Amino acid sequence: MxxxxxxxxxxxxxxxxxxxxxxxxxxxxxxxxxxxxxxxxxxxxxxxxxxxxxxxxxxxxxxxxxxxxxxxxxxxxxxxxxxxxxxxxxxxxxxxxxxxxxxxxxxxxxxxxxxxxxxxxxxxxxxxxxxxxxxxxxxxxxxxxxxxxxxxxxxxxxxxxxxxxxxxxxxxxxxxxxxxxWRGIGDLLPWLVAGGVAVAASLVVPGKWYIILGGLAGSLLGAWQSTRKQAP
Amino acid sequence: MTPEAALAIAGMALVTYGVRAGGFLLSAYIPQSGFAAAWLRHLPGAMLAAIVAPGVLTGGPVEAAAAVLTVVTAILTRNLFAAMAVGTIAVWLGRSVLPLI
Incomplete structure (x- = not known):
């Protein structure tokens, strides 16, 4: 129970x-x-x-x-x-x-x-x-x-x-x-890139690929931003 | 049900469950720190931004205005249902009332 x-x-x-x-x-x-x-x-x-x-x-x-x-x-x-x-x-x-x-x-x-x-x-x-x-x-x-x-x-x-x-x-x-x-200003650029790539992809690629392409672009940029900050 | 229909549904079910379970199983091999971990942390927000952007930006003025109202409601109330109600009612009003003016 x-x-x-x-x-x-x-x-x-x-x-x-x-x-x-x-x-x-x-x-x-x-x-x-x-x-x-x-x-x-x-x-x-x-x-x-x-x-x-x-x-x-x-x-x-x-x-x-x-x-x-x-x-x-x-x-x-x-x-x-x-x-x-x-x-x-x-x-x-x-x-x-x-x-x-x-x-x-x-x-x-x-x-x-x-x-x-x-x-x-x-x-x-x-x-x-x-x-x-x-x-x-x-x-x-x-x-x-x-x-x-x-x-x-x-x-x-x-x-x-x-x-x-x-x-x-x-x-x-x-x-x-x-x-x-939303966790702070650091999210802004990755989300804008994710949205921008998704819009562009939705116009040229059929189906739901725009979610994958936009999500990958934004999250990779976000990961690059936050690991670059931690590096000395 | 024809054999083809049964096969098609079974195959669709198999690949769909495969991607759902596959992501979870693969994540065991993704490191818990460094770039890969940061990537997984950023994935939910980026995926959501990618899901909504085409609907908001290529929809038209009614959808764009409703999106702004939805975000403002979400920030002010932190309430999912309130934000959904405001956005949906705004789109309904925009589509049914604006053409009459």
Whole structure:
């Protein structure tokens, strides 16, 4: 049974991730509707959402889906879109390194952009980021699977979420998390470079590569800055 | 479910879990001090900046104004939900009201 401190951290994580879960539910419904139009069955929708659990790559998969799906193209596209997770979970050793390997490894399936960012922001405040990340991850997982299946079953008749500004909800969450990660003026240049490279890359490279390219450029510059300062 | 659909979903699941678990497993071999450690410390902020920048800067005046409101709300309140609500409502108002004026 979890102790009081741990259950408080779990509740805190659920509370932090609730607004994100609302946006995820809206997108899950839309993805489910589109999956139906692309010809996916209810079982395929449920299997993909539960086993892949990565929204961006699932949207890309719909572009490729066909009565006889192109297996290798779908796998290659999922790899390209989700490669950014390598950089995210590479930062998680301080949070999950103390767990038995198997316990740490199943938790990796629950890592999503939003919950990862919320957890890292909790760590920056000196709180239990691991509990927030996993509690929020479970909430988003259940939300994603149920909302995509619901969208597939209900079919059409759902409105475009961009009309309600829900596409901006994700950007707003990430912006607010960025504010909470601010540690001082030393962050400014790496973040500007990360953003600049990302914008440039998003105009010329397809998919989600801009996140990897911008993130690498900014973080390498930041690492160079801070190690240069320490050197005599 | 056709065999191709089952294979495609299984393959997508495998590579996606592979990158999620792979980053964590690889991090055991990354030194805990020096340049590599500093790089991992800078990664979250840089990744977030890279995620938001295209949406904010190539979106248009409504998105840019909403982004400023979101950041100001986040700085003042330190509250994720408040910042998200202000940003989303600003975009909704901008998109639905501005075209009517």
């Amino acid at each position: 979890p102790d009081q401190h741990e259950s408080a951290s779990i509740l805190n994580g659920l509370r932090l991730c609730l607004p994100v879960a609302i946006s995820v539910a809206a997108y899950g419904l839309v993805w489910g509707v589109l999956a139906g139009q692309a010809g996916m069955t209810v079982a395929e929708v449920a299997a993909m959402s539960a086993l892949v659990f990565a929204g961006a790559s699932q949207f890309v998969a719909l572009e490729l889906w066909a009565p006889i799906p192109p297996v290798w193209s779908l796998i290659a596209a999922a790899l390209a879109v989700n490669l950014r997770f390598v950089l995210m979970t590479a930062t998680l050793r301080p949070l999950f390194g103390h767990l038995p390997k198997r316990a740490a490894l199943w938790r990796m399936h629950l890592i999503a952009d939003e919950t990862w960012a919320i957890g890292m922001a909790e760590v920056a405040k000196g709180r239990d980021g691991a509990a927030a990340m996993i509690a929020g991850g479970l909430l988003l997982y259940v939300t994603w699977v149920t909302s995509t299946v619901t969208g597939r079953v209900l079919g059409t008749g759902l409105e475009d979420p961009t009309r309600w500004g829900l596409d901006f909800a994700f950007i707003a969450v990430f912006l607010a998390l960025l504010v909470s990660l």
